[in-house]
Amino acid sequence: MKQAITRRQLQPPNKQAAVFQHVRRAHQMEATEDYVELIDDLIACEGEARLVDMARHLGVSQPTVSKTLARLQREGYVNSQPYRSIFLTPKGKKLAISSRKRHDIVFKFLIAMGVSEATAKRDSEGLEHHASAETLHAFNNFIESRSRTASG
Amino acid sequence: MKQAITRRQLQPPNKQAAVFQHVRRAHQMEATEDYVELIDDLIACEGEARLVDMARHLGVSQPTVSKTLARLQREGYVNSQPYRSIFLTPKGKKLAISSRKRHDIVFKFLIAMGVSEATAKRDSEGLEHHASAETLHAFNNFIESRSRTASG
DNA sequence: TAGAAAAGTTAGCCTATGCTAAGTTTATTA
């Protein structure tokens, strides 16, 4: 098989720096998005979001969740009284909805690509935070063209 | 348009926790992978990897690079004498090669999906760290089937 | 080759996210 050779080429420093800065910014939002998405899911499925359940689902300790929730509250994503369950503010709810939408697109896309469900679940959790609107749009087109082919 | 409704369903706590733990682990490797990849590129394109160029390409300050390089040296990925240029250990070189391979697959895949070059560059930098072997394999199949269609 | 500029280091600060241990509040149950 002929292997395409990609000529190694460095980007101009400022261009590449902009890319890395963009990734770091996305990265700062990751925990926030995971948290609000989980809170929204817990409220939808269990009736309320308790810290102990968040810790169990996230695989971290309760104090870690407590500390991160304090930041989210400070930043206006969530609302909660001490020792009580957690609520999303409108801003948090909005972020939860858009995060879930992206997550779903990435998940369905991976399934459409023939990836196993277990891997799709795992990878979509990491990938969702780094797919731009343009990429998500391309993924969505692919999903829709596949579902047309499959059903029509 | 009929919109597919995904029934909201929480994963079992331990299953979801495993996913998040996996993402956190991948996340810890991100900086390491970006650094060794960049060092390898700088050596290939400029003849040597200097800290100042790394800082410029990464978009961070020199002390930040210095600190992270100290960790990478501690962990056996790089080698360097004070005030001198930076070298990859065999372990670092191996990681650089596999990171670059993943990066290339993700980039080419996005291009094959019809995403613009600018977006593909940007997104591939974030996505590369979160695509499993299975997903990369699926991406690669897609690239190859497209290049067959295009050229044959 | 001396002085200036560039590169690299060190010190000290910050935030985010992990942890355990210990204490407080709330909920359960005997």
Next chain:
DNA sequence: TAATAAACTTAGCATAGGCTAACTTTTCTA
């Protein structure tokens, strides 16, 4: 309802990765 258990918070620690300021070393150049 009193005791226990569960949930939550607080304190204190660690690491990673950001930063600026100040210092040292190396390199360049006049």
